[in-house]
Amino acid sequence: MIRRQRLAALLIGPGMFAAMAMGQQPGSVPVMPGAHAPAGPGAAIPGVRGPALRVAVSIAPLEGLVKPLLPEGSSVTVLVPPGRSEHGYEFTPAELAALAQADLVVYVGLNLEPKVAAIIERHDSPGQRVVCFAEAAGIRDEAGGAGREGPGGHAHEGHEGHGGEEEDGRIDPHLWLDPSLCEKLVPSVAAQVKAGLAAKGAGDAAGTVDAAAAAMEAKIRETDEAWRAALAPFAGRAIVTHHDAFSRPAERYGLKVAAVVRPIETADPSPAQLVGVIEAIRREHVLTLFVEPQFNAKAAERIGQAAQINIAKLDPLGDGDWFKMMKGNLEALTNGLGEK
Numbered sequence: 001m002i003r004r005q006r007l008a009a010l011l012i013g014p015g016m017f018a019a020m021a022m023g024q025q026p027g028s029v030p031v032m033p034g035a036h037a038p039a040g041p042g043a044a045i046p047g048v049r050g051p052a053l054r055v056a057v058s059i060a061p062l063e064g065l066v067k068p069l070l071p072e073g074s075s076v077t078v079l080v081p082p083g084r085s086e087h088g089y090e091f092t093p094a095e096l097a098a099l100a101q102a103d104l105v106v107y108v109g110l111n112l113e114p115k116v117a118a119i120i121e122r123h124d125s126p127g128q129r130v131v132c133f134a135e136a137a138g139i140r141d142e143a144g145g146a147g148r149e150g151p152g153g154h155a156h157e158g159h160e161g162h163g164g165e166e167e168d169g170r171i172d173p174h175l176w177l178d179p180s181l182c183e184k185l186v187p188s189v190a191a192q193v194k195a196g197l198a199a200k201g202a203g204d205a206a207g208t209v210d211a212a213a214a215a216m217e218a219k220i221r222e223t224d225e226a227w228r229a230a231l232a233p234f235a236g237r238a239i240v241t242h243h244d245a246f247s248r249p250a251e252r253y254g255l256k257v258a259a260v261v262r263p264i265e266t267a268d269p270s271p272a273q274l275v276g277v278i279e280a281i282r283r284e285h286v287l288t289l290f291v292e293p294q295f296n297a298k299a300a301e302r303i304g305q306a307a308q309i310n311i312a313k314l315d316p317l318g319d320g321d322w323f324k325m326m327k328g329n330l331e332a333l334t335n336g337l338g339e340k
């Protein structure tokens with residue numbers, strides 16, 4: 001049973017889309033002492049010793065996953081600026097320069113940032129180290145390729161078209177929204193940080209990187225456990241999201257993505273697609289439509305009004321603090337999924 005559907009209470013705050021308009025330079029954030037001291041339960045992540053590294057990451061969540069593994073004074077440049085979608089973003093010359101100059105580049109792969117992958121290949125800078133998240137997590141994009149889900153990969157349980165593998169064979173690149181995959185990223189980043197420090201004559205700092213990595217992995221596992229516990233009462237419940245970013249966490253934690261507002265991330269939905277979303281909302285008894293701050297909310301609002309459901313926010317990128325992003329999204333989900 002679901003409770004009576006209510007008229008859309010448009011919960012979108014006034015500041016929510018302000019970031020969209022900001023045409024910012026790539027944000028290079030210095031690593032400050034204690035800057036990545038984690039909030040919430042668990043021990044603080046111990047600091048890393050050694051000379052500063054210049055790091056470039058493609059999207060904001062990677063900043064939060066990488067920064068705790070870097071020595072004080074290191075800089076992390078996020079290539080896709082705040083408020084912009086990770087899909088179809090054209091990098092500026094300044095962003096490409098930051099990429100070329102970085103000691104370490106961390107990107108997702110699976111064709112999410114084809115330009116980054118192409119530049120890394122072409123650039124072939126001897127001192128530059130590179131971590132591809134998909135590779136670190138054992139996920140490949142070749143159809144039929146081995147190990148695409150890696151060891152312990154999860155089963156597909158009736159979530160047709162949603163989850164790691166799409167119906168058209170496309171592999172969902174939103175790896176950073178699945179804590180289990182983020183945990184697999186950490187050792188690969190730590191290994192490249194250690195190699196980078198060794199190249200600068202600070203090989204003796206490796207132990208501090210290992211300690212930080214172990215603490216990060218533990219903290220990511222806590223996030224995984226928090227999601228599992230909080231979403232267990234909602235098993236089987238369906239949601240609608242703005243674009244297809246949340247299939248992996250939905251599958252891992254027992255939810256179903258009934259439809260997405262923007263099936264093609266870089267294009268506005270057609271009227272027929274909007275009607276399809278409304279039909280899916282009714283068919284799957286969806287209570288809440290989740291919009292994302294990187295997209296215009298107009299179409300989603302029209303759907304919300306037509307289907308008379310709530311609108312809330314999920315943020316697939318956040319502001320660079322991965323733990324904060326995951327916490328906010330979990331709260332939004334548990335609030336939006338209705339009564340237990």
Ligand SMILES: [Zn+2]
Pocket residue numbers: 086087174243244245265316
């Ligand atoms: Zn996406």
